[in-house]
Structure formats: structure tokens, C-alpha cells
Amino acid sequence: MAAGSGLALHGIEKNFGATRILSGVTLEAAQGEFIALVGPSGCGKTTLLRIAAGLDYPDQGRVELGGRDITARRAADRDIAMVFQSYALYPHLTVRQNMALPLAMRRLSLAQRLPVIGRWLPGTRETTVGIAESVAQAAATLRIDQLLDRKPGQLSGGQRQRVALGRALVRHPRAFLMDEPLSNLDATLRVHTRTEIVELHRQAGVTTLYVTHDQAEALSMADRVAVMMGGVLLQVAPPAEIYRDPRHRLVAEFIGSPRINLIDAVVDDVGSAVAASGEHPVALVQGLALPPGTPVSIGIRPEHVRLRAPAADRLPVTLSRLEFLGSEVLAHLVLDAGRLPIIAKLVPDEVAGLTAGRCFGLETAPADRLVFAADGQRIDVEPVAGRVALHA
Amino acid sequence: MPDGSGLPEGIVLSSAARAMRRVEARAAWGLAAPTLVLMAILLVLPTIAVLLLSLTDWELGAAHLGFVGFDNYVELAHDRTFVTSLRNTLIFAAIVTPVSVVLGLGAALLIEAEPIGKTFFRTAYFMPVVSLIVAMATVWQYLLHPTIGPLNALLRLAGMGGPNWLGSSDTVLVSLAIIGVWQAVGFNMVLFLAGLTAIPRDLYAAAEVDGVKTGWDRFWTVTWPLLAPTTLFVVTITLIQAVKVFETVATLTQGGPSKASEVLLWTIYQEGFVYLHVGYASAMTIVFVAILMVVTLLQTRVLERRVHY
Amino acid sequence: MRPIWTIGRAIRFAILSAGALVMLAPYIWMISVSLKPRSEIFNATFELLPEHWGAVENYTKAMTRIPMLTLLGNGAIVCAAILLFQTVFAIPCAYALAKLRFRGAEPIFALVMMGLLIPVQTTALPIYVVFSDLNLLNSLSALVIPFMLSVFAIFLFRQFFRSMPDDLIHAARLDGMGELGIVWRVIVPNAWPAATAFAIFSVVAHWNDLFWPLIVITRMPLATPPLGLIFFQAAEAGDDYGALMAATTIVTLPLVLLFLFAQRRFIEGITLSGLKG
Numbered sequence: 001m002a003a004g005s006g007l008a009l010h011g012i013e014k015n016f017g018a019t020r021i022l023s024g025v026t027l028e029a030a031q032g033e034f035i036a037l038v039g040p041s042g043c044g045k046t047t048l049l050r051i052a053a054g055l056d057y058p059d060q061g062r063v064e065l066g067g068r069d070i071t072a073r074r075a076a077d078r079d080i081a082m083v084f085q086s087y088a089l090y091p092h093l094t095v096r097q098n099m100a101l102p103l104a105m106r107r108l109s110l111a112q113r114l115p116v117i118g119r120w121l122p123g124t125r126e127t128t129v130g131i132a133e134s135v136a137q138a139a140a141t142l143r144i145d146q147l148l149d150r151k152p153g154q155l156s157g158g159q160r161q162r163v164a165l166g167r168a169l170v171r172h173p174r175a176f177l178m179d180e181p182l183s184n185l186d187a188t189l190r191v192h193t194r195t196e197i198v199e200l201h202r203q204a205g206v207t208t209l210y211v212t213h214d215q216a217e218a219l220s221m222a223d224r225v226a227v228m229m230g231g232v233l234l235q236v237a238p239p240a241e242i243y244r245d246p247r248h249r250l251v252a253e254f255i256g257s258p259r260i261n262l263i264d265a266v267v268d269d270v271g272s273a274v275a276a277s278g279e280h281p282v283a284l285v286q287g288l289a290l291p292p293g294t295p296v297s298i299g300i301r302p303e304h305v306r307l308r309a310p311a312a313d314r315l316p317v318t319l320s321r322l323e324f325l326g327s328e329v330l331a332h333l334v335l336d337a338g339r340l341p342i343i344a345k346l347v348p349d350e351v352a353g354l355t356a357g358r359c360f361g362l363e364t365a366p367a368d369r370l371v372f373a374a375d376g377q378r379i380d381v382e383p384v385a386g387r388v389a390l391h392a
Numbered sequence: 393m394p395d396g397s398g399l400p401e402g403i404v405l406s407s408a409a410r411a412m413r414r415v416e417a418r419a420a421w422g423l424a425a426p427t428l429v430l431m432a433i434l435l436v437l438p439t440i441a442v443l444l445l446s447l448t449d450w451e452l453g454a455a456h457l458g459f460v461g462f463d464n465y466v467e468l469a470h471d472r473t474f475v476t477s478l479r480n481t482l483i484f485a486a487i488v489t490p491v492s493v494v495l496g497l498g499a500a501l502l503i504e505a506e507p508i509g510k511t512f513f514r515t516a517y518f519m520p521v522v523s524l525i526v527a528m529a530t531v532w533q534y535l536l537h538p539t540i541g542p543l544n545a546l547l548r549l550a551g552m553g554g555p556n557w558l559g560s561s562d563t564v565l566v567s568l569a570i571i572g573v574w575q576a577v578g579f580n581m582v583l584f585l586a587g588l589t590a591i592p593r594d595l596y597a598a599a600e601v602d603g604v605k606t607g608w609d610r611f612w613t614v615t616w617p618l619l620a621p622t623t624l625f626v627v628t629i630t631l632i633q634a635v636k637v638f639e640t641v642a643t644l645t646q647g648g649p650s651k652a653s654e655v656l657l658w659t660i661y662q663e664g665f666v667y668l669h670v671g672y673a674s675a676m677t678i679v680f681v682a683i684l685m686v687v688t689l690l691q692t693r694v695l696e697r698r699v700h701y
Numbered sequence: 702m703r704p705i706w707t708i709g710r711a712i713r714f715a716i717l718s719a720g721a722l723v724m725l726a727p728y729i730w731m732i733s734v735s736l737k738p739r740s741e742i743f744n745a746t747f748e749l750l751p752e753h754w755g756a757v758e759n760y761t762k763a764m765t766r767i768p769m770l771t772l773l774g775n776g777a778i779v780c781a782a783i784l785l786f787q788t789v790f791a792i793p794c795a796y797a798l799a800k801l802r803f804r805g806a807e808p809i810f811a812l813v814m815m816g817l818l819i820p821v822q823t824t825a826l827p828i829y830v831v832f833s834d835l836n837l838l839n840s841l842s843a844l845v846i847p848f849m850l851s852v853f854a855i856f857l858f859r860q861f862f863r864s865m866p867d868d869l870i871h872a873a874r875l876d877g878m879g880e881l882g883i884v885w886r887v888i889v890p891n892a893w894p895a896a897t898a899f900a901i902f903s904v905v906a907h908w909n910d911l912f913w914p915l916i917v918i919t920r921m922p923l924a925t926p927p928l929g930l931i932f933f934q935a936a937e938a939g940d941d942y943g944a945l946m947a948a949t950t951i952v953t954l955p956l957v958l959l960f961l962f963a964q965r966r967f968i969e970g971i972t973l974s975g976l977k978g
Contacts, residue, residue, distance in 0.1 A: 055597050075600045088598035092617040101613070105603030167602070417803035419880035424809060427794035430850040435816050438824035445826065452830060495720075502717045506710070509717075515964065516721040519728065522960040522967065525909050526927035527949035530934060531727045534734060534942050540743055542730060578724065582968050607709075636820065639911045643931060657822060657912065664826050665916045674826055681823050688818055 006031040006207040007175045012061035022231045034208045036222035044231040054078045081168035082177040089152040096148040103131045138170040176208040227251045249372040260299045267294045297372040304368035305344035307360040314361025445674035452668035464675035477659040485634035487569040496580025518578040529643040561652035587622030628691040735946040762944035772929040786849035795858035816852035843917040861895035898969045926952045
């Protein structure tokens, strides 16, 4: 997979009037890669997608496809297909005609497309037959062949979504762009269709840029996940890495459900991040090369939280309630100092004997504590050999 | 339930519920009663009266009223004035409708695409709709005046002679049609603008990605098909308004010269209210109403079938 | 970045402007002629601005030869009265059709729909005959009575009321309000959008109407503006264009001003008349 032969966006800047929508966004998708662009609503991901599609133009920066600069080309001239959130199917055309349109636009000339006369022009016959074959193939792949003669208004949401996919697929473009294609489906259908899309991508091998606000969707589908917030790309990495090793506090907060627990701490004289917790401050992380008094955040994922007996070197928490979710249980705790809510994800077996109101000491493995600076950047901590790890 | 009480089949009410229903029904009848009386007096009875009168030979002021069956209608078919009137009305409608619909659509498309001055243009095109028809007709009389009117003055500047627009039987219907188009364009434009804004923007984006590049392609791929219900609506409305033409004829030509601008409502007016041939004019009215009802029903029928997605 | 001005856009703008000019030409000429003295009008040149001002003469003639103020007053009274009656009759009935359950709901609504199909001019003859017998011709009542019923108003208000939440009415009933009270205290205050749209439609339609006034009025003091203009035109034998144009300017002004003030409402209301057909 040669880098640069896929879809690349370099240094994209976009403003709407006085508002800055995108700041210096650079994203490179290798040929055949599936990249999920994820972020909260309004973060600019749809704008970036539209710029990649050619429906909008950046104030600065370039768009490259297959190594070629296509920034100045309009959408119709780019070899890119797009699936819209609303599907945008032509309501007056049948499924067959919907899927044939992009091919007809590209393979037939204006004269050949005229209603009555076009049919009699030379070449139209063969091209039309070719188009019909392509449509039939794509319809078979998506298993919508029995729907070909229906109109979008007669289809269910899931079927319409497939037709939208089919319309994109039928062109065998160099890149797929998808704008939250699953957000209009109900939950079960969404999960089911996720797998189908990933399968399709594997078969077709086409570079795909997939926009979603659902982080679980992004993690489950993508080769790499790009997290965007406020028009800035915070991190681009494979799902496991994004989850395990977020480089920014906002990324850690956005990715993962339930949300990561964040505990405020201050660096003390010996380089330990200390959380104020009532009677005794507890040192959470050691070996920080930061001046004393620097505020930091310590992030601990719910599944890494262990509840032990209260101790001087453990953060004191009180259990407020248990939330039963079937295969797991969420324990809602409150950190005594400052009443900070903490969530711990437990297995049902561990829950015996836990009652609301009881106090515990919080414990996690040192490696599971992520340190973030005040500006959100991640601070790496070297593991200290031979030291007695102070557990909290 | 078919009795209109709004209940599904098989539901049995308790006596308390039934009593409540009765109270509600009584209140409803009470609220509707004045309107019902009015409907009877102003709508139902007169309509029946017209139907019955069309079968008589009655004239206002005459003492005698005789039933003549369908004789009036037969006479209408042979009545030169009426037939001319019918033909003129249809020609007028056939000119005004397509021209004002196309121009209205064109104006709407242009205004929609142009961000500057949208409000100004919309106002300018819509002005004729809110202006007194009779007043503007008199202005047009001046504009189309063969000797002192600016239109012919302009034509003279260009070296051509201008005809006697409203005074010659060859050009009078066309002149009236021009005025009719002028009045209708703004209205149609507004309806089309509403239809255009209802087209989802996403469809245009999808079309662009699909390779639809030119305005021509964009129009035929997205705009025209999605405007279909609006277009049908506009055509019907314009057609109906055109068949009802009266004010311009009454103000400018009074049916002349030599019946060249005789139109249905004018003929009805003359026969019924000037010559007072009430029975005969009633028959004309029935024909007039029948034409309009056919047009309206055609619209509903086409709407059900073709324009539906 | 796309350039601001392309050839296509320039052409578009040019066509729109040309069209706007054609649309506005009659108004421009109307005002121009109303300012010219008689001699200049008959010069038949393509001059817009008058050399000598005949405005005073024309407008005075327009105001005096026909009782302009009376005409405008008649028009205003008639339109206001018609609107008042139409809404007073339509709203309770529409409310009953929309929100109350009774056996007559469907048949009455069917009658309303049929009424929409029938054009106004259908009932002119019999009503005229009756008025003639009752000696009601040549009166303002004759102008108002036939229009007191507006099936279109009933249709419109019913659709509007249907979309109003039922809870509002249930709450009023729980408060002990009778149906009439509900209409007066709950429905009417909330019917504002539909009412203004309909008001505009009704006022424009009846301000413009020539057919009926032509039939029932033969005396100038009772004429409405359109009729007054016809009388004026007939009286002047089409010679005094200056005064005629002055008269049309005065008569056209009210609606145009109203339109310029409340454009959106206006367009809404007029678009409704399309629904009526």
C-alpha cells in the first residue's frame, strides 16, 4: 500500500465568515484504507467530507486522490462517490434508475441522454447494456435485486440505505465518502449494517472516509480512527491505540463508553501528582518532570477501577448505586473530596456484598493511569524500575 | 363508525359517555348552525335555483315562467355569440396558461439562483398580483393605445408600425392575453419559489457527485421532476383563473370589436344582467361551471396517478 | 474559490432586470402620465418626465369628478364587513368540524369541499333576482350579504384548527368552559396566523371584485373602487388619460402600500387564493 495513492487532505483551512471551521487539518488515507472520522456534532467533520468530495472548497490546503491534486476540480469531475445521511435518492426514479444515473452521466453524452432521440444514436445501445450489467452486479452484491423496480418511497429505511450504497458502489470509484450513513437507522439495524459495510469495503478494497459521531461505530469499523474536535484533528491511530493510548484528554473523553474517569491532581515537590481527597492527599502518579503546583488530570477507565478496602494511600470513594446492565455492572461512586462522580465497570460476580453507602479505596494498576496536562496534551510517564508502586 | 361519531367499530359506550357525546354533538350543531343556514341560503338553494332556471325560459320582470327542458342548452350550441365566446375563452386560456407558467417558472429559477436583490425582484414581479385589476387594465389601455401609447411609440422608434392592439379584432385577444400573462406571472412565480425551496439540498449534492454538471442536466434530473406537483398545481390554478377572465374585458373591450373578445363571464353578464334572460343565462352558467369542474377534477385525477411517489 | 461574477450570472441578472422592468413599466407610466398635462400626453413621445406639471390638475379632477374618498370608503367598509362576517361565521363552524365529534361532521365537510369547486359567479343570478325583488339593489348590504359565507374560510380554518393540540382544549374544558367560551377564549386568540393569511386573501379578492358590484350597483355614490373607475372611464370617454391615470394611482395605492409593508404575510395570503382556485 503506497502512501499517497489513496485520498489525502493537506493543511485544510476553512472559515465561514468570522468562524473558523477547520484549522490545518491533514489526513492521509492509504489506498484501500478505511478511516473513520469521528467527533461531536459541529466539530467540522461534515465540512471536511464535503471538501474531500468537491462540494465545497477549502480556503487553504489541497486535496489529493491517487497522487493527483484535485483541489480545484468540482465534485462531478472527481472519481469519488458519496453516501449521504439522508441517502438523497431520486424519489421519482426506480432503484434501477437511481443506480444507473451516475453511470449514464459519465458514459453517455448529452445527446445520447435525450429522451427519444438519444436511443437511436450510435453507441447508445451498447453503453446502456453495459450500464444495466453494472447495475445488476452491484444490486446482487447488496442483495437488492428484487427491489430494482421499486421507487424509494416504497422502501424501508434499511433498504434505502442499501440503494444509496449501491449507487456509490456501481461506479467503482477511487474513494468512498460516507456521511453518517447509519444514523437514521434503528439500533439493531445499525449494528447489523455496520458489519455489512465493513464486508463490502473488504471486498471492494476502495479507500473509504467514513464520518460518524458514534465512537463505538468508529472503533468497530475502521482501520484507523481520526478524532476531530473544534475543527482540529487531535489524533489519528488504529482503534486499539486510540483507546489505549489517547494523546489528548478530549480524545480520551470522547472515545470509550462509559466515559473515562478524570481526577484533578496537582504536582507536588517530589514530582508526584497528588489528588486532594479529604484528610490525606493521595499520590496517584510518580516521576513527573513538572514544576510543583502544575495542575494535571489523571484519567482512569472504568474497567480498570478496582474497589478495595479503604486505606491511606487509596482514593476514598463511596458507592451511591449499582446499575445492572446484564453482562456487566456499573458502580456509580463518589470521590469524597469534591464530590466527583466515578464510574467503575465490574463483572456481576464482583458485586456481591456491595451496598450503597459503603466506602472503598480506589485501586488501579499504575500503567492504567493516564496523565494529561492542563491544556489536554498527554504526558508520558516512564515506568520507574524497582520502586514500590504507590497504589491508590 | 360510519355515522361520523369517530369511534372504531364495536366500541360500546357507557351511558355516561353517551350523555357526554350528546352534549358535545349538540354544542357542535349549535356552533355550526349559523353557517349551515348561510350555506343553505347562499350556496345550496341558489345553485339548485340556477340548475332549475336553466331549464326555463324565464326573463326577469316577466310574469310567466315556462319549463323548456334542455331547449336552452340546445340553443346554446347553435348560438353564434356563445360559441364564439366559448372559443375565445379557450384560446385566451390556451395562450395565457403556458406562457405565464413558463415565465413564472423561469422567474422563480432565476430569482432562486441569484442571491442579490431577491426581495426586490420578488416584489417587482409580484406587484401586478396585488394591484387593482381594473385600475391596471386602464393603464394598459393607455400603454396599448395605437397613437399615444408608449408601446407603439417604442415600435415606431424601432422603425416598425404598431397595430391597434385593443381596437382590432385580429389582435385584441392577444392583447388581452398579454395583460393576463402580466397579471399571472408574479403569482405563478411565488408558487414555484415555494416549490423550489421544498426540494432537499442534498439531492443537488448527490446529483453533483453523480456527475450532473450543467444547469440543463441539473434542471431535468432534479428540479423538474421534483417540481411536478407544484407545476400541476400552478397550471390548474392559472387555467381556472384564465377561464374566469372578466375584469379586463369589462374595462377595455366589452366583448368587442365584433365579439372578438367575447368571453364566457362577459356573455353571462350580458345575457343575465343586461338583457335579463335569466333562464338562458343560467344555462350558460351551468356550462361555465361544468368546464371549471372538469379542470379541477382532472387535476385531482392526474395528481393521484402520475405525480405520486 | 469560485469567482463572484461569471458570465452566466451576469446574463441571469440582466434577464431578471429586463423582466422586472416589463413588470413595473405600467406603474412607471401610470405615475408619469398622471403628472402630465393633456397636451403632453397627446404628443405620443416616449418621454417619461413631464415638461410641465399637470399633476395638480389631474389629481384634482380625479378626486372631484368621481367621489374618490367615498369610493375608497365604500371599498374599505365593504371589505371590512365581508371579512368580519366571514370570520365570525367560519370560525365556530370550522372549530366544530375540526375538534368536535358529531354526526354532521362528514356531510358538512363534504358540502364545504363541493362549495370550493363551485365558482362564486354561479350563484349570482338567483341572488340578484331575490335582491331585486326585495329592493335590496343599490345598497351596501347587497354588496356584503352574498359574501358573508366563505367556504374557503371554513376549509382553511378547519385545517388550521386540526393541527392545534387537543390538550389546549381539554384544559379549557376542565376549567369549566363551555364550547362557545372555548371558541372565544382559546381558539380565536390562537388563530392569528391563519386569520391574517385569510384576511389578506379576502380583502384583495373583494377589493378587486368587479363582477358583483357591476351587477348590483348602478349609482356612483355606492360604487366600490373598481366600479368607480369604470364609471369614470365611461364618463370621460377615455379622453382624459391624465385624470384617469391619477385616479388609478390613488386607487391602487392602498393595497400596494399594504403589500410593501407586510410582504411575507401578503404572499402567504395570496398563495392561499391559489388553493381556492
